Amino acid sequence: MIKNRFSQYIVGLVVVSNFFIFTHHYNNLAATTAEQTAELHTTTSHSSKVKKFLSNHKIATAITVGALAISGGLVVKAFTDTEERIPTTIKPGTTLPIVYTPENNIHAHKLLSTVLGFIAKPFLRLLHPFDGEKFEKAYNQLRKNLGLTAENFVAPETCVTDEQLIAAGAHTPEYLQSLHDVATLKRIVEVPLDLIPFMSDEKLQTVLVKPQRCATSGTLRAAQIALDSNGPGWAVNLGGGFHHASKDHGEGFCIINDLGYTINVLQQERPNLRVLIVDLDAHRGNGHELFFKDNPRVAAFDMYNGLAFPGDRDHSTQYIRYNFPLIGTTNDDTYLTTLRDNLPQALQEFKPGLILYNAGTDPLTGDPLGGMNVSAAGLVQRDAFVFDQAEQYKVPIAMVTSGGYTTKSADVIAASLTNIIKRKGLGAT
Numbered sequence: 001m002i003k004n005r006f007s008q009y010i011v012g013l014v015v016v017s018n019f020f021i022f023t024h025h026y027n028n029l030a031a032t033t034a035e036q037t038a039e040l041h042t043t044t045s046h047s048s049k050v051k052k053f054l055s056n057h058k059i060a061t062a063i064t065v066g067a068l069a070i071s072g073g074l075v076v077k078a079f080t081d082t083e084e085r086i087p088t089t090i091k092p093g094t095t096l097p098i099v100y101t102p103e104n105n106i107h108a109h110k111l112l113s114t115v116l117g118f119i120a121k122p123f124l125r126l127l128h129p130f131d132g133e134k135f136e137k138a139y140n141q142l143r144k145n146l147g148l149t150a151e152n153f154v155a156p157e158t159c160v161t162d163e164q165l166i167a168a169g170a171h172t173p174e175y176l177q178s179l180h181d182v183a184t185l186k187r188i189v190e191v192p193l194d195l196i197p198f199m200s201d202e203k204l205q206t207v208l209v210k211p212q213r214c215a216t217s218g219t220l221r222a223a224q225i226a227l228d229s230n231g232p233g234w235a236v237n238l239g240g241g242f243h244h245a246s247k248d249h250g251e252g253f254c255i256i257n258d259l260g261y262t263i264n265v266l267q268q269e270r271p272n273l274r275v276l277i278v279d280l281d282a283h284r285g286n287g288h289e290l291f292f293k294d295n296p297r298v299a300a301f302d303m304y305n306g307l308a309f310p311g312d313r314d315h316s317t318q319y320i321r322y323n324f325p326l327i328g329t330t331n332d333d334t335y336l337t338t339l340r341d342n343l344p345q346a347l348q349e350f351k352p353g354l355i356l357y358n359a360g361t362d363p364l365t366g367d368p369l370g371g372m373n374v375s376a377a378g379l380v381q382r383d384a385f386v387f388d389q390a391e392q393y394k395v396p397i398a399m400v401t402s403g404g405y406t407t408k409s410a411d412v413i414a415a416s417l418t419n420i421i422k423r424k425g426l427g428a429t
């Protein structure tokens, strides 16, 4: 079975092109008589020149043999490529506290039919800079950096269902039902989905909604690993951080609020658990701020670009306990100083039993949606500082990767996690 979708597309295209090349070659071979060849030599029209070119047996044979060799190699590769399965159970000494499933990725080109999707893929980022394959790229880069295999990661067992979200009080049944309406999803993901041909509810649910359900289960799994008293006290979900979604509303590409769901589930099991959401994504986490406005055991430490989305249309800024809007040029200095000067105090004062760290990489210089000016090295230092603080105050920490809209975002995530894993040690659980 061909497991690699990309290989399927390539194999399909090469096989079809081979068929046309061979057919053309064969027809030319059969039809080219001595008279036709003589005629081709004497004519000067453009179409005749093309015909003459194509009837050159040597070139056509070389093209066909070359294409057959490439497609043969790709077929062998596609059939022998096996996608490594990430285990759902933790093996002590082998598993790192890094949660990931390929299902977190949003392959937007799959909203179209196979061929159209393949053709459109390079152009989709023009519609929205969100790179739904960022998590996969970070996962692959991290594996490369540290020589890891799928066995070193852990996958969530399931992807959260409507029933689970409702039971946890995370989203209203009406809101979840509205996700079957293309107009609602169009507004949330800011892409004109209704203009895309061959669209169906099934496709929208599979391609757009399901990845956020899977990442939501991943965030819960990461928090449970961090809280496990026999565990390492830290974990990362390669995905999640949909901090703009509230209980009855989604926006800013956030459909399911994984942070809200995770905290609700954890507090059902541990009523006294105090959670500090440290939200360092370039955008303010209005979703969780509305989510927990009446919950004194949850507080937000939010440092963000005060001029960027979402503004304060929903009047949620008032619910931030530790509020740090950054306005104007935010370089490494301003950014890291604000964090270093204020996070320790928040930890001392609020005394959380868990830090949920929303570590968006969109403060990165050049990010089209972040509008800030922090370097890749600055973001690596930021993450290291937050993890160090968690260790210093003995608070378990679960990190999610949230926003980041440049082609370098995945590399920054991988570089930061490489740094954290090296400091914490391999085989940490």
Ligand SMILES: [Zn+2]
Residues within 6 Å of the ligand: 281, 282, 283, 360, 362, 402, 403, 404
């Ligand atoms: Zn963001």
